[in-house]
Amino acid sequence: MTKALRDFSGRMLLVGCGNMAGAMLDRWLAAGLDPARVAVVDPAAEPRDGVALHATLADWQAADGAADWVMLGMKPQQLGEVAEALAPVVTGDTHLLSILAGVSLADLAARFPAARAQARILPNLAARIGAGVSALASSGDADGDMLTAMLAALGQVVTLADDSSMDLITAFTGSGPAFVFRLIEAYAAAGERLGLSNEDSLTLAAATFGGATALLDASGEKPGTLVAQVASKGGTTQAGLDVLDEDGQLVALMTNVLRAARDRGRELADLARGEE
Template sequence: MTKILETFSGRLLLVGCGNMAGAMLDRWRVAGLDAAQVAIVDPFAAPRDGIAHYGSLGDWQAAGGGADWIMLGMKPQQLGEVAAELGPHVAGAHLLSILAGVSLADLAARFPGAKAHVRILPNLAARIGAGVTAVASSGESDDRAVAALLQPLGDVVPLADDSSMDLVTAFTGSGPAFVFRLIEAYAAAGERLGLSADDALKLATATFGGATALLAGSGEKPGALVTQVASKGGTTQAGLDVLDVDGQLAALMTNVLRAARDRGRELADLARGEG
């Protein structure tokens, strides 16, 4: 891919580098981000070649500290502890957060010295540049620079504010896990009906992958493509008749998203010390 981050300027600090933050960092490196511009504070993250790695914020500060871009990627429940230690060192920096449930208002209250507060919601497909990232910001945000940083991760969807971010967290952030579970269930059904486990998973993965690629590239609505596969009285329609009974599939997915969204709100309360 084009090394679009070769011109990225400034120092980037990752506070927490778990699965999601790590996937973002790995993609940024592929996109040309210089390892010398990055530091990680995380006692549990695996070391990455050329990137300064510290076990604590104290160690980072003792080594000189300083960052123009700071991304929070630890557990939301750690926000208070991190803010107390990091807060004095964010002056003039863009503060990015991928923390579920932590609003822009929460960030502004915890880190008043930051130049800008930017809430971003990526998903795991960012690892291969096929993710989707929702973003909302406040303060003196350099939105073009933020967009350039997020572009290598996949599609970027700017939001006017972060009022819908708890739902977006459930919808796109948690979404890949729900899709993986659906594929797993689809493969398990094939296995129960006689396919080998390996064949069932390969066929399920290819079927879901091809269908989503066709949908993305066709410009058509899902329902229109359904009618191109199904014919009256045919095998596809027989299966659809089961899926469509009493709107149970839509109701199930609504309940799934509601549970994930509500958990995001609970995490927000915990981050504020209200839980």
């Protein structure tokens, strides 16, 4: 990495600062980004020391109105309204970043044609602790070193040749933590049904999932290889695996989960474009 966030000398504007954008901002600040270089437009955002907070874009423009890095973090359905107010200040010096589900690079280019570069970023909530994964697709003349520094602070980065697979990645990694949390919750509930206390069941479930994913990451092994190391023929683990693997129902369930999330992303994209 040739640049770090402490080297950031521009002005950054976040339009929308909910859970995901807020997690990114908090991580960037912890990694050395000067809060005096950041402004947030979001009437519901939590205040952060040194970060200018405005209720509307008009308030921001009246107070300052200068930014060479702009990140869109509001709801995709608000794109039309935001673009109308923001496009005049997005110039040939502006890096435009977007975490909006379903909003393509082509959509961004159409709304903000003067931008120096457009980058579509799909992070997930583990970015809050620097353990997330972000997919990146970009176009234009981006400051790649600074963009890399921003995303590296959030965790792993996967750079894509284009954004054609972003709807699926939104479901896969963006929504993925919620699906994992639900699986842990269900695992803990099953333990409770079978006799564990609520507290013990949740503690054991979270530690089991956390340890398993840490081992997978550290070992470099395929999941199936590690499964074989736990399971033995005719043993307790294999008895449970037989239920999980029956008729491919687990893979079918997860496929349906991801399909539903992906398709909703496409619906949100249509809404963002003003289509029915």
